[in-house]
Amino acid sequence: MLLLPIAxxxxxxxxxxxxxxxxESWSTASIAAVTxxxxxxxxxxxxxxxxxxxxxxxxxxxxxxxxxxxxxRGRLLRRLVLTASGVLANFGGIPxxxxxxxxxxxxxxxxxLLTDTLGLGLGGFxxxxxxxxxxxxxxxxxxxxxxxxxxxxxxxxxxxxxxxDNLGASSWQYWRHVGGPxxxxxxxxxTMLLFASSFAAYATAKAxxxxxxxxxTLQIADALSSNVVVGAENLGKALALGxxxxxxxxxxxxxxxxxRTQRWMT
Amino acid sequence: MTAxxxxxxxxxxVEPPAPVRPxxxxxxxRVAVLVVLGLYFAIPLAASTWFTxxxxxxxxxxxxxxxxxxxxxxxxxAFGRSLALGALTVGLALLLMVPTIVLVELRLPRLRTxxxxxxxxxxxxxxxxxxxxxxxxxxxxxxxxxxxxxxEAMFALQEPALPWILVLVYVVLALPFVYRALDAGVxxxxxxxxxxxxxxxxxxxxxxxxxxxxxxxRTSVLNASFLAFALVLGEYTVAAxxxxxxxxxxxxxxxxxxxxxxxxxxxxxxxxxxGLLLLISALDRRRRIEETS
Numbered sequence: 001m002l003l004l005p006i007a008x009x010x011x012x013x014x015x016x017x018x019x020x021x022x023x024e025s026w027s028t029a030s031i032a033a034v035t036x037x038x039x040x041x042x043x044x045x046x047x048x049x050x051x052x053x054x055x056x057x058x059x060x061x062x063x064x065x066x067x068x069x070x071x072x073r074g075r076l077l078r079r080l081v082l083t084a085s086g087v088l089a090n091f092g093g094i095p096x097x098x099x100x101x102x103x104x105x106x107x108x109x110x111x112x113l114l115t116d117t118l119g120l121g122l123g124g125f126x127x128x129x130x131x132x133x134x135x136x137x138x139x140x141x142x143x144x145x146x147x148x149x150x151x152x153x154x155x156x157x158x159x160x161x162x163x164x165d166n167l168g169a170s171s172w173q174y175w176r177h178v179g180g181p182x183x184x185x186x187x188x189x190x191t192m193l194l195f196a197s198s199f200a201a202y203a204t205a206k207a208x209x210x211x212x213x214x215x216x217t218l219q220i221a222d223a224l225s226s227n228v229v230v231g232a233e234n235l236g237k238a239l240a241l242g243x244x245x246x247x248x249x250x251x252x253x254x255x256x257x258x259x260r261t262q263r264w265m266t
Numbered sequence: 267m268t269a270x271x272x273x274x275x276x277x278x279x280v281e282p283p284a285p286v287r288p289x290x291x292x293x294x295x296r297v298a299v300l301v302v303l304g305l306y307f308a309i310p311l312a313a314s315t316w317f318t319x320x321x322x323x324x325x326x327x328x329x330x331x332x333x334x335x336x337x338x339x340x341x342x343x344a345f346g347r348s349l350a351l352g353a354l355t356v357g358l359a360l361l362l363m364v365p366t367i368v369l370v371e372l373r374l375p376r377l378r379t380x381x382x383x384x385x386x387x388x389x390x391x392x393x394x395x396x397x398x399x400x401x402x403x404x405x406x407x408x409x410x411x412x413x414x415x416x417x418e419a420m421f422a423l424q425e426p427a428l429p430w431i432l433v434l435v436y437v438v439l440a441l442p443f444v445y446r447a448l449d450a451g452v453x454x455x456x457x458x459x460x461x462x463x464x465x466x467x468x469x470x471x472x473x474x475x476x477x478x479x480x481x482x483x484r485t486s487v488l489n490a491s492f493l494a495f496a497l498v499l500g501e502y503t504v505a506a507x508x509x510x511x512x513x514x515x516x517x518x519x520x521x522x523x524x525x526x527x528x529x530x531x532x533x534x535x536x537x538x539x540x541g542l543l544l545l546i547s548a549l550d551r552r553r554r555i556e557e558t559s
Contacts, residue, residue: 067296091500095532102317200392203502240395
Protein backbone atom coordinates (compact mmCIF):
# COMPACT_ATOMS: atom_id res chain seq x y z
CA MET A 1 0.00 0.00 0.00
CA LEU A 2 2.88 2.34 0.73
CA LEU A 3 5.47 0.88 -1.58
CA LEU A 4 3.39 0.68 -4.75
CA PRO A 5 2.80 4.44 -5.14
CA ILE A 6 6.45 5.19 -4.35
CA ALA A 7 7.69 2.63 -6.84
CA UNK A 8 5.36 4.02 -9.50
CA UNK A 9 6.64 7.48 -8.63
CA UNK A 10 10.23 6.37 -9.03
CA UNK A 11 9.54 4.91 -12.47
CA UNK A 12 7.19 7.48 -13.93
CA UNK A 13 9.43 10.38 -12.97
CA UNK A 14 11.65 9.17 -15.79
CA UNK A 15 8.86 9.21 -18.40
CA UNK A 16 8.29 12.13 -20.68
CA UNK A 17 5.36 13.11 -22.89
CA UNK A 18 6.11 14.52 -26.28
CA UNK A 19 4.32 17.90 -26.59
CA UNK A 20 3.15 17.37 -30.18
CA UNK A 21 2.48 13.64 -30.55
CA UNK A 22 1.65 12.88 -26.89
CA UNK A 23 3.81 9.77 -27.13
CA GLU A 24 5.54 8.67 -24.00
CA SER A 25 9.19 7.78 -23.84
CA TRP A 26 11.97 7.25 -21.32
CA SER A 27 13.74 10.44 -20.44
CA THR A 28 15.60 12.24 -17.71
CA ALA A 29 14.17 15.56 -18.88
CA SER A 30 11.83 15.90 -15.88
CA ILE A 31 14.60 15.09 -13.45
CA ALA A 32 16.91 17.56 -15.16
CA ALA A 33 14.18 20.20 -15.17
CA VAL A 34 13.55 20.03 -11.43
CA THR A 35 17.20 20.61 -10.55
CA UNK A 36 17.35 24.05 -12.11
CA UNK A 37 15.51 27.34 -12.37
CA UNK A 38 12.45 27.97 -10.19
CA UNK A 39 12.33 24.35 -9.02
CA UNK A 40 15.88 24.53 -7.73
CA UNK A 41 14.87 27.69 -5.88
CA UNK A 42 11.87 25.86 -4.45
CA UNK A 43 14.07 23.04 -3.12
CA UNK A 44 16.50 25.53 -1.61
CA UNK A 45 13.64 27.50 -0.08
CA UNK A 46 12.09 24.37 1.42
CA UNK A 47 15.44 23.13 2.74
CA UNK A 48 16.25 26.49 4.30
CA UNK A 49 12.84 26.88 5.92
CA UNK A 50 12.89 23.30 7.22
CA UNK A 51 16.42 23.57 8.62
CA UNK A 52 15.74 26.85 10.42
CA UNK A 53 12.37 25.79 11.82
CA UNK A 54 13.66 22.33 12.82
CA UNK A 55 16.58 23.75 14.83
CA UNK A 56 14.47 26.53 16.41
CA UNK A 57 11.61 24.15 17.11
CA UNK A 58 13.93 21.59 18.65
CA UNK A 59 15.64 24.14 20.91
CA UNK A 60 12.41 25.80 22.06
CA UNK A 61 10.56 22.49 22.38
CA UNK A 62 13.37 21.06 24.49
CA UNK A 63 13.36 24.13 26.73
CA UNK A 64 9.58 23.93 27.11
CA UNK A 65 9.66 20.20 27.88
CA UNK A 66 12.38 20.67 30.53
CA UNK A 67 10.56 23.64 32.06
CA UNK A 68 7.26 21.76 32.24
CA UNK A 69 8.79 18.57 33.66
CA UNK A 70 10.70 20.47 36.35
CA UNK A 71 7.87 22.77 37.36
CA UNK A 72 6.81 22.41 40.96
CA ARG A 73 3.35 20.93 41.36
CA GLY A 74 3.28 20.73 37.61
CA ARG A 75 1.03 17.74 37.13
CA LEU A 76 -1.92 19.70 35.78
CA LEU A 77 0.36 21.95 33.73
CA ARG A 78 2.05 18.89 32.35
CA ARG A 79 -1.19 17.25 31.34
CA LEU A 80 -2.40 20.46 29.71
CA VAL A 81 0.83 20.93 27.77
CA LEU A 82 1.10 17.31 26.64
CA THR A 83 -2.51 17.05 25.43
CA ALA A 84 -2.30 20.45 23.72
CA SER A 85 0.90 19.28 22.04
CA GLY A 86 -0.87 16.16 20.85
CA VAL A 87 -3.59 18.24 19.25
CA LEU A 88 -1.34 20.87 17.67
CA ALA A 89 1.27 18.42 16.38
CA ASN A 90 -1.20 16.01 14.78
CA PHE A 91 -4.33 17.98 14.02
CA GLY A 92 -2.34 20.92 12.73
CA GLY A 93 -2.37 22.44 9.32
CA ILE A 94 -5.47 24.27 8.26
CA PRO A 95 -6.91 25.46 11.61
CA UNK A 96 -3.50 26.87 12.62
CA UNK A 97 -3.18 28.75 9.38
CA UNK A 98 -6.56 30.40 9.90
CA UNK A 99 -5.85 31.19 13.53
CA UNK A 100 -2.72 33.03 12.43
CA UNK A 101 -4.53 34.78 9.58
CA UNK A 102 -7.03 36.13 12.12
CA UNK A 103 -4.16 37.21 14.37
CA UNK A 104 -1.49 38.85 12.24
CA UNK A 105 -2.86 38.55 8.74
CA UNK A 106 -3.86 41.65 6.79
CA UNK A 107 -7.14 41.97 8.70
CA UNK A 108 -5.80 40.35 11.87
CA UNK A 109 -6.61 41.44 15.40
CA UNK A 110 -2.99 41.94 16.48
CA UNK A 111 -2.18 43.68 13.21
CA UNK A 112 -5.00 46.16 13.85
CA LEU A 113 -3.89 46.61 17.45
CA LEU A 114 -0.28 47.34 16.50
CA THR A 115 -0.92 49.59 13.52
CA ASP A 116 -4.18 51.42 14.29
CA THR A 117 -4.25 51.58 18.07
CA LEU A 118 -0.55 51.79 18.91
CA GLY A 119 0.66 53.18 15.59
CA LEU A 120 3.69 50.91 15.59
CA GLY A 121 3.14 48.83 12.49
CA LEU A 122 4.50 45.32 12.10
CA GLY A 123 8.08 46.45 11.50
CA GLY A 124 8.30 44.94 8.05
CA PHE A 125 6.97 41.59 9.21
CA UNK A 126 4.57 39.83 6.87
CA UNK A 127 2.70 36.62 7.57
CA UNK A 128 2.77 35.86 3.85
CA UNK A 129 6.54 35.38 3.68
CA UNK A 130 9.16 32.84 4.71
CA UNK A 131 9.44 34.45 8.16
CA UNK A 132 5.68 34.33 8.55
CA UNK A 133 5.60 30.70 7.52
CA UNK A 134 8.38 29.89 9.99
CA UNK A 135 6.35 31.53 12.77
CA UNK A 136 3.33 29.35 11.96
CA UNK A 137 5.38 26.18 11.43
CA UNK A 138 6.88 26.56 14.91
CA UNK A 139 3.34 26.46 16.26
CA UNK A 140 3.15 22.76 15.41
CA UNK A 141 6.87 21.91 15.46
CA UNK A 142 7.45 22.95 19.10
CA UNK A 143 4.59 20.68 20.28
CA UNK A 144 5.98 17.85 18.13
CA UNK A 145 9.35 18.28 19.86
CA UNK A 146 7.71 18.29 23.30
CA UNK A 147 5.88 15.06 22.45
CA UNK A 148 8.92 13.24 21.10
CA UNK A 149 11.48 14.38 23.67
CA UNK A 150 9.43 14.06 26.88
CA UNK A 151 9.95 10.27 27.19
CA UNK A 152 13.72 10.75 26.82
CA UNK A 153 13.73 13.47 29.49
CA UNK A 154 11.72 11.27 31.83
CA UNK A 155 14.34 8.55 31.39
CA UNK A 156 17.04 10.85 32.83
CA UNK A 157 17.33 9.53 36.37
CA UNK A 158 17.30 12.16 39.14
CA UNK A 159 19.96 10.03 40.87
CA UNK A 160 22.48 10.98 38.17
CA UNK A 161 21.93 14.62 38.89
CA UNK A 162 22.20 14.02 42.63
CA UNK A 163 25.38 11.99 42.18
CA UNK A 164 26.88 14.77 40.08
CA ASP A 165 25.83 17.37 42.67
CA ASN A 166 27.36 15.33 45.49
CA LEU A 167 30.62 15.07 43.60
CA GLY A 168 30.63 18.86 43.39
CA ALA A 169 29.80 19.16 39.69
CA SER A 170 28.31 22.38 38.47
CA SER A 171 25.14 22.46 36.45
CA TRP A 172 27.24 23.02 33.30
CA GLN A 173 29.44 20.04 34.11
CA TYR A 174 26.40 17.84 34.66
CA TRP A 175 24.96 18.73 31.26
CA ARG A 176 28.37 18.56 29.55
CA HIS A 177 29.34 15.10 30.84
CA VAL A 178 26.14 13.33 31.89
CA GLY A 179 22.87 14.78 30.67
CA GLY A 180 24.11 15.99 27.28
CA PRO A 181 25.63 12.73 26.04
CA UNK A 182 22.60 10.73 27.19
CA UNK A 183 20.15 13.13 25.55
CA UNK A 184 22.11 13.80 22.35
CA UNK A 185 20.83 10.86 20.25
CA UNK A 186 17.12 11.41 21.01
CA UNK A 187 17.47 15.16 20.51
CA UNK A 188 19.19 14.70 17.14
CA UNK A 189 16.57 12.13 16.16
CA UNK A 190 13.71 14.44 17.12
CA THR A 191 15.32 17.31 15.19
CA MET A 192 15.44 15.11 12.09
CA LEU A 193 11.77 14.26 12.58
CA LEU A 194 10.97 17.97 12.85
CA PHE A 195 12.93 18.62 9.68
CA ALA A 196 11.03 15.93 7.79
CA SER A 197 7.71 17.22 9.12
CA SER A 198 8.50 20.81 8.19
CA PHE A 199 9.80 19.78 4.76
CA ALA A 200 6.62 17.82 4.04
CA ALA A 201 4.18 20.47 5.30
CA TYR A 202 1.77 21.60 2.62
CA ALA A 203 -1.59 22.54 4.12
CA THR A 204 -0.35 25.48 6.20
CA ALA A 205 1.69 26.97 3.39
CA LYS A 206 -1.14 26.51 0.90
CA ALA A 207 -3.71 28.19 3.13
CA UNK A 208 -1.37 31.05 4.05
CA UNK A 209 0.59 32.06 1.00
CA UNK A 210 -0.94 30.27 -1.99
CA UNK A 211 2.15 29.83 -4.13
CA UNK A 212 3.95 33.15 -3.68
CA UNK A 213 6.74 31.57 -1.64
CA UNK A 214 9.13 29.07 -3.30
CA UNK A 215 8.42 25.71 -1.63
CA UNK A 216 8.61 22.25 -3.16
CA THR A 217 5.24 21.11 -1.84
CA LEU A 218 3.50 24.13 -3.37
CA GLN A 219 5.30 23.56 -6.68
CA ILE A 220 4.18 19.93 -6.76
CA ALA A 221 0.55 20.90 -6.23
CA ASP A 222 0.88 23.56 -8.95
CA ALA A 223 2.39 21.08 -11.39
CA LEU A 224 -0.41 18.59 -10.73
CA SER A 225 -3.23 21.06 -11.15
CA SER A 226 -1.74 22.59 -14.28
CA ASN A 227 -3.67 21.75 -17.43
CA VAL A 228 -1.61 24.05 -19.57
CA VAL A 229 1.89 22.64 -19.62
CA VAL A 230 2.16 19.22 -21.25
CA GLY A 231 4.18 16.85 -19.12
CA ALA A 232 3.60 18.88 -15.95
CA GLU A 233 2.29 15.72 -14.34
CA ASN A 234 5.69 14.08 -14.87
CA LEU A 235 7.35 17.19 -13.47
CA GLY A 236 5.25 16.80 -10.33
CA LYS A 237 6.37 13.19 -10.04
CA ALA A 238 10.02 14.17 -10.44
CA LEU A 239 9.61 16.86 -7.76
CA ALA A 240 7.93 14.38 -5.41
CA LEU A 241 10.67 11.82 -6.02
CA GLY A 242 13.21 14.49 -5.15
CA UNK A 243 11.44 15.07 -1.83
CA UNK A 244 11.54 11.36 -1.00
CA UNK A 245 15.25 11.30 -1.81
CA UNK A 246 15.96 14.33 0.40
CA UNK A 247 14.08 12.92 3.38
CA UNK A 248 15.71 9.53 2.76
CA UNK A 249 19.15 11.16 2.91
CA UNK A 250 18.25 12.93 6.14
CA UNK A 251 17.11 9.64 7.68
CA UNK A 252 20.27 7.86 6.50
CA UNK A 253 22.34 10.59 8.14
CA UNK A 254 20.30 10.15 11.31
CA UNK A 255 20.88 6.38 11.31
CA UNK A 256 24.61 7.00 10.88
CA UNK A 257 24.70 9.48 13.79
CA UNK A 258 22.69 7.04 15.91
CA UNK A 259 25.17 4.23 15.25
CA ARG A 260 28.16 6.45 16.02
CA THR A 261 26.75 7.69 19.30
CA GLN A 262 25.78 4.19 20.34
CA ARG A 263 29.27 2.88 19.67
CA TRP A 264 30.71 5.81 21.58
CA MET A 265 28.44 5.30 24.55
CA THR A 266 29.15 1.62 25.10
CA MET B 267 36.52 17.30 34.16
CA THR B 268 39.60 18.73 35.87
CA ALA B 269 37.49 20.10 38.69
CA UNK B 270 36.00 16.66 39.13
CA UNK B 271 39.42 15.01 39.15
CA UNK B 272 40.68 17.55 41.69
CA UNK B 273 37.69 16.85 43.87
CA UNK B 274 38.42 13.14 43.81
CA UNK B 275 42.11 13.69 44.53
CA UNK B 276 41.25 16.07 47.35
CA UNK B 277 38.95 13.53 48.93
CA UNK B 278 41.74 11.01 49.14
CA UNK B 279 44.40 13.35 50.55
CA VAL B 280 45.12 14.13 54.17
CA GLU B 281 43.81 17.67 53.97
CA PRO B 282 40.24 18.12 55.11
CA PRO B 283 37.96 18.03 52.08
CA ALA B 284 36.70 21.35 50.87
CA PRO B 285 33.13 22.06 51.89
CA VAL B 286 30.65 20.99 49.26
CA ARG B 287 29.41 23.97 47.35
CA PRO B 288 25.80 24.76 48.08
CA UNK B 289 23.64 23.58 45.21
CA UNK B 290 22.29 26.54 43.35
CA UNK B 291 19.29 25.90 41.19
CA UNK B 292 18.12 28.89 39.33
CA UNK B 293 14.63 28.38 38.02
CA UNK B 294 14.30 31.81 36.47
CA UNK B 295 14.81 30.71 32.89
CA ARG B 296 12.10 28.08 33.27
CA VAL B 297 9.54 30.67 34.26
CA ALA B 298 10.69 32.84 31.36
CA VAL B 299 10.36 29.95 28.90
CA LEU B 300 6.89 29.09 30.18
CA VAL B 301 5.71 32.69 30.01
CA VAL B 302 7.13 33.47 26.55
CA LEU B 303 5.99 30.23 24.92
CA GLY B 304 2.69 30.38 26.80
CA LEU B 305 2.06 33.78 25.24
CA TYR B 306 3.16 32.51 21.82
CA PHE B 307 0.64 29.70 22.02
CA ALA B 308 -2.16 31.66 23.67
CA ILE B 309 -2.16 34.85 21.57
CA PRO B 310 -3.23 33.34 18.21
CA LEU B 311 -6.05 31.40 19.88
CA ALA B 312 -7.22 34.40 21.90
CA ALA B 313 -6.96 36.73 18.90
CA SER B 314 -8.88 34.35 16.65
CA THR B 315 -11.63 34.03 19.24
CA TRP B 316 -11.79 37.82 19.44
CA PHE B 317 -11.85 37.95 15.63
CA THR B 318 -14.91 35.71 15.54
CA UNK B 319 -17.01 37.11 18.40
CA UNK B 320 -16.74 40.85 17.86
CA UNK B 321 -19.55 42.46 15.97
CA UNK B 322 -18.13 44.80 13.37
CA UNK B 323 -21.33 46.72 12.70
CA UNK B 324 -22.67 47.34 16.19
CA UNK B 325 -19.35 47.14 18.04
CA UNK B 326 -20.52 44.58 20.56
CA UNK B 327 -20.15 40.85 20.71
CA UNK B 328 -21.92 38.23 18.71
CA UNK B 329 -21.99 34.46 18.57
CA UNK B 330 -23.58 34.36 15.15
CA UNK B 331 -20.52 32.87 13.45
CA UNK B 332 -20.52 29.96 15.87
CA UNK B 333 -24.27 29.53 15.69
CA UNK B 334 -24.04 29.59 11.90
CA UNK B 335 -21.64 26.65 11.65
CA UNK B 336 -24.14 23.75 11.56
CA UNK B 337 -26.29 25.42 8.94
CA UNK B 338 -23.43 26.60 6.74
CA UNK B 339 -23.54 25.47 3.12
CA UNK B 340 -21.64 22.23 2.63
CA UNK B 341 -20.64 21.85 6.28
CA UNK B 342 -22.87 18.89 7.13
CA UNK B 343 -21.79 16.88 4.09
CA ALA B 344 -18.06 17.58 4.46
CA PHE B 345 -17.97 17.09 8.23
CA GLY B 346 -20.07 13.94 8.03
CA ARG B 347 -17.76 12.56 5.34
CA SER B 348 -14.70 13.31 7.51
CA LEU B 349 -16.32 11.60 10.51
CA ALA B 350 -17.11 8.51 8.43
CA LEU B 351 -13.59 8.44 6.98
CA GLY B 352 -12.19 8.77 10.50
CA ALA B 353 -14.27 5.90 11.85
CA LEU B 354 -13.37 3.63 8.91
CA THR B 355 -9.68 4.50 9.20
CA VAL B 356 -9.63 3.80 12.93
CA GLY B 357 -11.44 0.51 12.46
CA LEU B 358 -9.20 -0.71 9.66
CA ALA B 359 -5.98 0.43 11.37
CA LEU B 360 -6.90 -1.35 14.62
CA LEU B 361 -8.00 -4.48 12.79
CA LEU B 362 -4.62 -4.52 11.11
CA MET B 363 -2.35 -3.51 13.96
CA VAL B 364 -3.77 -5.08 17.15
CA PRO B 365 -3.38 -8.71 15.97
CA THR B 366 0.00 -7.89 14.39
CA ILE B 367 1.40 -6.34 17.56
CA VAL B 368 0.08 -9.13 19.78
CA LEU B 369 1.45 -11.77 17.42
CA VAL B 370 4.85 -10.09 17.30
CA GLU B 371 4.94 -9.70 21.07
CA LEU B 372 3.96 -13.30 21.85
CA ARG B 373 5.16 -15.41 18.97
CA LEU B 374 7.60 -13.56 16.75
CA PRO B 375 9.67 -11.23 18.94
CA ARG B 376 12.48 -11.38 16.39
CA LEU B 377 10.31 -9.52 13.88
CA ARG B 378 9.78 -6.59 16.26
CA THR B 379 12.47 -4.39 14.69
CA UNK B 380 11.22 -5.11 11.18
CA UNK B 381 7.62 -4.28 12.04
CA UNK B 382 8.74 -1.15 13.88
CA UNK B 383 10.74 0.03 10.87
CA UNK B 384 7.90 -0.75 8.46
CA UNK B 385 5.36 1.19 10.49
CA UNK B 386 7.71 4.15 10.78
CA UNK B 387 8.21 4.31 7.01
CA UNK B 388 5.23 6.61 6.42
CA UNK B 389 6.95 9.26 8.55
CA UNK B 390 9.75 9.32 5.98
CA UNK B 391 7.55 9.68 2.92
CA UNK B 392 5.98 13.13 2.67
CA UNK B 393 2.18 12.80 2.23
CA UNK B 394 2.32 14.96 -0.88
CA UNK B 395 4.85 12.61 -2.49
CA UNK B 396 2.72 9.63 -1.49
CA UNK B 397 -0.40 11.17 -2.99
CA UNK B 398 1.36 11.93 -6.28
CA UNK B 399 2.19 8.23 -6.48
CA UNK B 400 -1.38 7.26 -5.58
CA UNK B 401 -2.68 9.53 -8.31
CA UNK B 402 -0.42 7.84 -10.85
CA UNK B 403 -1.68 4.42 -9.81
CA UNK B 404 -5.31 5.59 -10.01
CA UNK B 405 -4.64 6.94 -13.49
CA UNK B 406 -4.01 3.38 -14.65
CA UNK B 407 -7.72 2.64 -14.40
CA UNK B 408 -8.75 4.59 -17.52
CA UNK B 409 -5.38 4.15 -19.28
CA UNK B 410 -4.59 0.46 -18.95
CA UNK B 411 -7.50 -1.40 -17.37
CA UNK B 412 -10.46 0.28 -19.04
CA UNK B 413 -13.49 -2.04 -19.18
CA UNK B 414 -12.07 -4.60 -16.75
CA UNK B 415 -13.20 -5.36 -13.18
CA UNK B 416 -9.94 -3.83 -11.92
CA UNK B 417 -10.93 -0.48 -13.36
CA GLU B 418 -14.43 -0.84 -11.90
CA ALA B 419 -12.92 -1.48 -8.46
CA MET B 420 -10.60 1.50 -8.80
CA PHE B 421 -13.45 3.76 -9.83
CA ALA B 422 -15.51 2.49 -6.88
CA LEU B 423 -12.63 3.48 -4.57
CA GLN B 424 -12.97 7.05 -5.78
CA GLU B 425 -16.70 7.47 -5.13
CA PRO B 426 -16.93 11.17 -4.12
CA ALA B 427 -19.62 10.50 -1.50
CA LEU B 428 -17.33 8.19 0.49
CA PRO B 429 -13.87 7.84 -1.08
CA TRP B 430 -12.40 4.58 0.21
CA ILE B 431 -9.09 5.45 -1.39
CA LEU B 432 -8.70 8.12 1.30
CA VAL B 433 -9.31 5.49 3.98
CA LEU B 434 -6.51 3.36 2.54
CA VAL B 435 -4.06 6.27 2.38
CA TYR B 436 -5.05 7.46 5.87
CA VAL B 437 -4.44 4.00 7.34
CA VAL B 438 -0.90 4.18 5.97
CA LEU B 439 -0.41 7.71 7.32
CA ALA B 440 -1.80 6.74 10.75
CA LEU B 441 0.33 3.58 11.12
CA PRO B 442 3.25 5.19 12.99
CA PHE B 443 0.98 6.80 15.57
CA VAL B 444 -1.21 3.75 16.02
CA TYR B 445 1.81 1.49 16.31
CA ARG B 446 3.54 3.66 18.88
CA ALA B 447 0.45 4.06 21.04
CA LEU B 448 -0.32 0.32 20.98
CA ASP B 449 3.33 -0.64 21.50
CA ALA B 450 3.48 1.48 24.65
CA GLY B 451 0.45 -0.38 26.01
CA VAL B 452 1.86 -3.81 25.13
CA UNK B 453 5.18 -3.05 26.79
CA UNK B 454 3.46 -1.83 29.95
CA UNK B 455 1.30 -4.96 30.34
CA UNK B 456 2.56 -8.47 30.98
CA UNK B 457 0.71 -9.85 27.99
CA UNK B 458 2.55 -13.18 27.92
CA UNK B 459 1.50 -14.24 31.42
CA UNK B 460 -2.06 -13.09 30.92
CA UNK B 461 -2.55 -14.89 27.62
CA UNK B 462 -0.88 -18.06 28.92
CA UNK B 463 -3.21 -18.03 31.91
CA UNK B 464 -6.22 -17.58 29.64
CA UNK B 465 -5.04 -20.33 27.29
CA UNK B 466 -4.47 -22.71 30.23
CA UNK B 467 -8.01 -22.05 31.38
CA UNK B 468 -9.22 -23.20 27.99
CA UNK B 469 -9.93 -19.94 26.18
CA UNK B 470 -9.65 -19.94 22.39
CA UNK B 471 -7.37 -17.42 20.65
CA UNK B 472 -10.19 -15.15 19.40
CA UNK B 473 -11.63 -15.17 22.90
CA UNK B 474 -8.21 -14.31 24.37
CA UNK B 475 -7.95 -11.41 21.95
CA UNK B 476 -11.40 -10.04 22.76
CA UNK B 477 -11.69 -10.75 26.50
CA UNK B 478 -8.09 -10.43 27.66
CA UNK B 479 -5.92 -8.47 25.26
CA UNK B 480 -8.36 -5.71 24.32
CA UNK B 481 -9.38 -4.86 27.91
CA UNK B 482 -5.73 -4.73 28.99
CA UNK B 483 -4.85 -2.50 26.08
CA ARG B 484 -7.99 -0.38 26.23
CA THR B 485 -6.25 2.87 27.12
CA SER B 486 -3.68 2.51 24.37
CA VAL B 487 -6.38 1.42 21.93
CA LEU B 488 -8.35 4.52 22.90
CA ASN B 489 -5.24 6.66 22.49
CA ALA B 490 -4.39 5.13 19.13
CA SER B 491 -7.97 5.55 17.90
CA PHE B 492 -8.05 9.15 18.99
CA LEU B 493 -4.75 10.03 17.31
CA ALA B 494 -5.79 8.36 14.07
CA PHE B 495 -9.20 10.03 14.19
CA ALA B 496 -7.71 13.48 14.78
CA LEU B 497 -5.26 12.90 11.95
CA VAL B 498 -8.07 12.09 9.53
CA LEU B 499 -10.20 15.00 10.68
CA GLY B 500 -7.34 17.45 10.12
CA GLU B 501 -5.79 15.96 6.99
CA TYR B 502 -5.77 18.35 4.05
CA THR B 503 -3.01 17.46 1.59
CA VAL B 504 -4.23 14.09 0.33
CA ALA B 505 -7.90 15.06 0.12
CA ALA B 506 -7.12 18.32 -1.66
CA UNK B 507 -4.78 16.80 -4.25
CA UNK B 508 -7.15 13.92 -5.01
CA UNK B 509 -9.99 16.41 -5.25
CA UNK B 510 -12.34 15.21 -2.51
CA UNK B 511 -14.15 17.56 -0.17
CA UNK B 512 -13.53 16.82 3.49
CA UNK B 513 -13.73 19.01 6.58
CA UNK B 514 -10.37 20.80 6.08
CA UNK B 515 -10.81 21.34 2.36
CA UNK B 516 -14.26 22.74 3.09
CA UNK B 517 -12.77 25.25 5.54
CA UNK B 518 -10.34 26.42 2.87
CA UNK B 519 -13.09 26.68 0.27
CA UNK B 520 -15.36 28.88 2.38
CA UNK B 521 -12.52 31.00 3.79
CA UNK B 522 -12.62 33.33 0.81
CA UNK B 523 -16.26 34.34 1.16
CA UNK B 524 -16.74 33.87 4.92
CA UNK B 525 -13.44 34.50 6.74
CA UNK B 526 -15.03 34.74 10.18
CA UNK B 527 -16.82 31.43 9.74
CA UNK B 528 -13.62 29.67 8.69
CA UNK B 529 -11.74 31.02 11.71
CA UNK B 530 -14.64 30.12 14.02
CA UNK B 531 -14.65 26.53 12.76
CA UNK B 532 -10.84 26.34 13.07
CA UNK B 533 -10.81 27.56 16.67
CA UNK B 534 -13.73 25.36 17.62
CA UNK B 535 -12.16 22.23 16.09
CA UNK B 536 -8.87 22.82 17.93
CA UNK B 537 -10.54 23.46 21.27
CA UNK B 538 -12.97 20.54 20.98
CA UNK B 539 -10.15 18.14 20.02
CA UNK B 540 -8.07 19.35 22.95
CA GLY B 541 -10.98 18.94 25.31
CA LEU B 542 -11.58 15.37 24.17
CA LEU B 543 -7.90 14.48 24.55
CA LEU B 544 -7.88 15.98 28.07
CA LEU B 545 -10.94 13.89 28.90
CA ILE B 546 -9.25 10.70 27.68
CA SER B 547 -6.11 11.43 29.69
CA ALA B 548 -8.20 12.21 32.79
CA LEU B 549 -10.08 8.91 32.41
CA ASP B 550 -6.78 7.11 32.00
CA ARG B 551 -5.42 8.66 35.18
CA ARG B 552 -8.50 7.81 37.18
CA ARG B 553 -8.32 4.22 36.03
CA ARG B 554 -4.67 4.01 37.03
CA ILE B 555 -5.42 5.39 40.47
CA GLU B 556 -8.26 2.89 40.89
CA GLU B 557 -5.97 0.04 39.91
CA THR B 558 -3.19 0.99 42.27
CA SER B 559 -5.46 1.56 45.28
